[in-house]
Amino acid sequence: MTLPSMLRVGPLTLSPPVILAPMAGVTTLVMRRSCERAGAGATFTEMISSAAAFRSVPSALAMFERGLPGKPYAVQIVGADPHEMGYTAHLAASRGVEWIDINMGCPAKDIIRSGSGVALMRDPERAAAIVRAVRASAPDTIPVTVKIRAGWDEASLNAPGFARRMVDAGACAVTVHGRTRAQVFTGRSNPEHIAAVVRAVDVPVIANGDVDSAEAAVSLLQRTGAAGVMIGRASWGNPWLFAACRAAFLGEPAPLPPDAAARFAAMRATFAEILDSQPDRPAELKLTEIQKTLAWMSSSLPGGRVFRNAVFRAPDPAAVRALVDELERAQPI
Helix, strand or coil: CCCCCCEEECCEEECCCEEECCCCCCCCHHHHHHHHHHCCCEEEEEEEEHHHHHCCCHHHHCCCCCCCCCCCEEEEEECCCHHHHHHHHHHHHHCCCCEEEEEECCCCHHHHHCCCHHHHHHCHHHHHHHHHHHHHHCCCCCCEEEEEEEECCCCCCCHHHHHHHHHHHCCCCEEEEEEECCCCCCCCCCHHHHHHHHHHCCCCEEEECCCCCHHHHHHHHHHHCCCEEEECHHHCCCCHHHHHHHHHHHCCCCCCCCCHHHHHHHHHHHHHHHHHCCCCCCHHHHHHHHHHHHHHHCCCCCCHHHHHHHHCCCCCHHHHHHHHHHHHHCCCC
């Protein structure tokens, strides 16, 4: 199989066909821009609650932030009410959003209790109504896509038929996570569940699940016949993964993995960018993002465990900066 160098989603062209998954509490503006600079073809906001957007909750509205110029401005929305989802799509369009994805795969209990996320895979009529409402509320130039799972459990692997229903309702691409809701994030993602959707629909399918290296991304496309890949948890603190995937898909030489100096440079740049971006964002939220992101980025460094234990107790950014300096001084020569 010849690897695709690009992915078309409606009028958008993504190169390489490698996307950062939307993740609650993770895909902040700074993380998204970091992954875009490293080579991601597109990134998504954290999933935005349509119920919160409909009620103008400030924290939900603050998530409507685009990444770097030249990259698709993509958001993911979640909800169970077609009217609220349609309103949120209209709001997104008014803010310049260029791609709207509908979350039909989140396995979190609070999301399922509301009837949204992967719960919609058990209610295809409502799911289709949501797709139609979102499609009708946004200009035709904005692609509407859905993100689903293999099914609720091994006894209800309904992704192929469900995907067809969503395409018939107006979705122009489908992302499939190869786990069931019952698995949550345990066990292994099954590529065959993704391949079954590829065979069932005539729109691009994006494969998601267990992509933690360029080799894994290539293998997943080869095994499924998908048009692109989406990367989730392996991206935490690891924008270099997108550089490796970009090289693999565009036929470029593989980049060297980052050494300690590159990691510390990235940690300091990320620290500064979080502090400097979004001036109206509360300081405590910026501190939490700094702590979490730098903890991820320290994962492969000698002394990283001690650093991570200390960084979450740091009372302010200055204390975090001192811990980064201390960790760097402790690195073997």
